[in-house]
Amino acid sequence: MFLTRAMLTLAVAALLTACGSDTKSAAGEAATPATDVGGAKAAAKAPSGDATAAEVAREARGKVKCPANVKTARPAGAPVDDVVGVRPGMTWDEAANVVLCSHDLLVVTPETRRGYTMQTYGQTLRQGFNARFAEPRVQKSSKQILAEMQDAAIARGSNRAVRDMQPGQAKWYVGTMGLPGEERVISAAREEWFEADRLPTMASVQEALVGKYGKPAVVEDVGGSGYYLIWAYDPSGRPLGQCRTQADPDLGVNLSPDCGTSVSARIQPSGSNPALAEYIQVSTVDQAAGYDLLERTERALQAADAQRRAREVDEAAGKAAKPTL
Secondary structure (H helix, E strand, O other), rough: OOOOOOOEEEEEEEEEOOOEEOOOOOOOOHHHHHHHHHHHHOOOOOOOOOHHHHHHHHHHOOOOOOOOOOOOOOOOOOOOOOEEOOOOOHHHHHHHHHHOOOOOOOEEEOOOOOOEOOOOOOOOOEEEEEEEEOOOOOOOOOHHHHHHHHHHHHHHHOOOOOOOOOOOOEEEEEEOOOOOOOEEEEEEEEEEEOOOOOOHHHHHHHHHHHHHOOOOOOEEHHHHOOOEEEEOOOOOOOOOOOOOOOOOOOOEOOOOOOEEEEEEEEEOOOOOOOEEEEEEEEEEEEEHHHHHHHHHHHHHHHHHHHHHHHHHHHHHHOOOOOOOO
């Protein structure tokens, strides 16, 4: 029996059921221990005035120690499953620290607009975070803001593609699950746009992927959409040809107890020269471990809620008001 658990993803124009990230990630609100790694305390001061991207990043990142202190080790004999050092099983803070150390302009923001389809019993769980390059802060007039809003509306109405990244930039979505303060990484996805004057060849990018992850279970040439490469394993680490996952951090993949680690990559060719790569997307997910963690988290939340209700009943017995009859 093939069971799945999925993440509810809120998109701009539709609701998608997937274990992935939001279409064009939005900034979320600060959430607990991330303040030490993501600089949420600094961001909470709401700085104003014009600033360069580097200045904005320093304000938002706070104190970041590099290299990241990662204590979570990959199990012996397990397949290579990290994306630039981030892998399933890491703690929330370890993953955020690794991401921040990958580039000085990256800013981590807890994700608050989507989550797994689960009963949280009123608790707020950190189910992941986004990371994007800081942008320069420019104070705009009301006329400029209105013009930008009108242009965005026209773009939506005409279905015009709007790129949310520039050459040389990268973005992340990392999915996590666990009780508050105990969250562990389930999935991680990263997209990187190569600098316009330093585009690598499609072949060299594919060779680099094979050099890191080994021979892929699936290689698909989809023409203008580039190459898709899949590395998939069952929960015991044996290679599989199924259990595919999406590479795009704006998309997602379901969790299943029948699938183990899955790594997916997409190499997008340049529009001006299909032999050169414009950008790359790579994702990793441990489906079985993620499914189990989600189930255990939901059971723990249910047990805690049952204890709360029982405690309230006991307390009510001694101090509850008596009805007037």
